[in-house]
Amino acid sequence: MNAYDFSPLFRTAIGFDRLVRQLETARSAGDAQSYPPYNIEKTGEDTYVLTMAVAGFGPGDIEVVARENVLTVAGRAPQAEDGRSFLYRGIAGRAFERRFVLADHIVVDGATLENGLLQLALKRVVPEALKPRQIPVQAGRPQARIEANEQGTQAQAA
Numbered sequence: 001m002n003a004y005d006f007s008p009l010f011r012t013a014i015g016f017d018r019l020v021r022q023l024e025t026a027r028s029a030g031d032a033q034s035y036p037p038y039n040i041e042k043t044g045e046d047t048y049v050l051t052m053a054v055a056g057f058g059p060g061d062i063e064v065v066a067r068e069n070v071l072t073v074a075g076r077a078p079q080a081e082d083g084r085s086f087l088y089r090g091i092a093g094r095a096f097e098r099r100f101v102l103a104d105h106i107v108v109d110g111a112t113l114e115n116g117l118l119q120l121a122l123k124r125v126v127p128e129a130l131k132p133r134q135i136p137v138q139a140g141r142p143q144a145r146i147e148a149n150e151q152g153t154q155a156q157a158a
Helices: 007-011 017-026 143-157
Strands: 038-042 047-053 062-067 070-075 096-102 106-114 117-124
Touching: 062 106, 070 117
Parallel strands: none
Antiparallel strands: 038 047, 047 117, 062 070, 070 096, 106 117
């Protein structure tokens, strides 16, 4: 029997909390590290923060694009400064592109880069038309039906 590892699909999913929790509980395989490392944090009922460790990158080196239900974060390799010679280079400075699948109605609310951490604020914004609404219940028959019945009775009498 083949065991499938669906973790790459769900490591990048935001807003599918219940499904991800169930699959994380069910699977036993460990996650492989990827570059750049990141955290996805649920900060409220409908808010999330995606934090990526992008040491060595400046705001001009990073591009964040949200299109349909996909969030793409890409970084261009920072330009090497002339005259610098490294004896050891442990801070990765390679280009990257990470894609995250967003649940319906998740939008990027802002992005900040501070101390080598890129933080993207995400929130669920459900349109008013899709939100549940309560319909008041009134006693008696609906007014539109009464008027239609009265007009039909008058037409039959004539």
